[in-house]
Amino acid sequence: MTVWDRPEPPHRPVPLDRERIVAAAVALADEGGLAAVSLRKVAARLGAGPMRLYGFLSTKEELFDLLVDEVQGEILPEERPDDWREALSVLSHRTRRTALRHEWLADLLGGRPTLGPNGLAVTEAKLAALDGLTDIDTALRAVETVSAYVTGAIRREIADLRAERATGLSEQEWQRASGPHVTSMLATGRFPALAKAVHDGTDVDAETSFATGLDWVLDAVAAQLARP
Structure with a gap:
């Protein structure tokens, strides 16, 4: 049974549902990356005990699955192009x-x-x-x-x-800082294709x-x- 198929437990004593859990996890991940996300930290943000979350999730990997699926909703356009x-x-x-x-x-x-x-x-x-x-x-x-x-x-x-x-x-600052090293390496003649790219290539965003x-x-x- 996947995390999406699992029935949600009763909403007491602190009201909880999968939507609130995922929203809290996304906020933590946006603030501090995946290292900032755990069942304990999500529970703390929601003002609930960590064990309450185990009624919704079995592992942190399931939480990550929910995280990915949540933001994938932002990928879908409102209308699908015909081409x-x-x-x-x-x-x-x-x-x-x-x-x-x-x-x-x-x-x-x-x-x-x-x-x-x-x-x-x-x-x-x-x-x-x-x-x-x-x-x-x-x-x-x-x-x-x-x-x-x-x-x-x-x-x-x-x-x-x-x-x-x-x-x-x-x-740009990193390129300037590493410029002397790169210049000395290219001057050896060992990297002619790379030298051409550095000197003649167009930098794009x-x-x-x-x-x-x-x-x-x-x-x-x-x-x-x-x-x-």
Whole structure:
């Protein structure tokens, strides 16, 4: 029995329900990351004893499942675009924006899919975008490929943001601080391709980089769909 199927216990002596528990857990995670979330801390925020939560949850992993499913509700658009490419693009960009609002989501993306209503709805929306355009196996591989790119790009962006906060250096400040070392290494001539990238490459912001990479992945999906 999953956490979503389990009946909720009576609301006494402190009124509790799964919605309040999840809202408290999301607030704790937004404030301090996943390390700030535990059944004990959620119970304390709700003014209840920790044992009360075990009527709703068996493990912290179930709590994390509820956390992911809750914020996945922010990914779904109000209206689904008719074009498959636009539909997958909208879902991808909304996933990124959701992760930037809830940075802890990056730590939980890419594992086993959650089986909550919002998680299933997101998966349904991705597969429905390709419904009728190809066979189901091709649709599954396409969705997996796009999801793998989105997860990787989000994790890298969030890691950069965390590093910036940890070091107190912006990306530009970090590049200037490490510039002498990089310059001396490139001067050895051992890294000609990297030297060209450093000297001639165009620096873009995270959103532009994400959008460009996503377009390339969707181009690959389109090419696959066009095959006889």
